[in-house]
Amino acid sequence: MQVIERVMPDYRDYLTEEEISAIEHEVSILETRASASIDALKIVQSHRGWISDESLFAIAKLLKVSTADLEEVATFYNLIYRQPVGKHVIHICDSIACHLNGYSQVLSAIKNHLSIEYGQTTPDGYFTLLSNPCLGGCDKAPVMKIGHQHYENLTADKAISILKDLANQKEVLQ
Numbered sequence: 001m002q003v004i005e006r007v008m009p010d011y012r013d014y015l016t017e018e019e020i021s022a023i024e025h026e027v028s029i030l031e032t033r034a035s036a037s038i039d040a041l042k043i044v045q046s047h048r049g050w051i052s053d054e055s056l057f058a059i060a061k062l063l064k065v066s067t068a069d070l071e072e073v074a075t076f077y078n079l080i081y082r083q084p085v086g087k088h089v090i091h092i093c094d095s096i097a098c099h100l101n102g103y104s105q106v107l108s109a110i111k112n113h114l115s116i117e118y119g120q121t122t123p124d125g126y127f128t129l130l131s132n133p134c135l136g137g138c139d140k141a142p143v144m145k146i147g148h149q150h151y152e153n154l155t156a157d158k159a160i161s162i163l164k165d166l167a168n169q170k171e172v173l174q
Contacts, residue, residue: 037065091135
């Protein structure tokens, strides 16, 4: 029986010069190439929106780590997306503090407004809804994060207002 090994093309054929340069910069300030794993994943995701298998293989080759090790990092870190996501990823905190301060009402309002469940993306590809075990805002619960922006002391109305504002920005850009 012959074993066929999957051969990944050179990472330079897949990653952009900008991505490679940014990753190599991170490598240069860390002790080992493997230490740059999360940063490398975040860099490529910032350019492509998510980490495809091809991206993962290319990053692993560039960092000289196994794809299995890099996959472990990618699947452990909940801000790395291993499947396509919407333009705006809504992370809603589901910690006990958020549960005690109105999380259920906020989540229900978001699901109803967008007509999606956890892990789903709106048909227009604009919003993806994900849970997050902690966003570090327990004193301002409930909390959600969209992009780099944290929204605190949420109510159902406030959350919907935020989503409508983002949707209006989309319409202005079209």
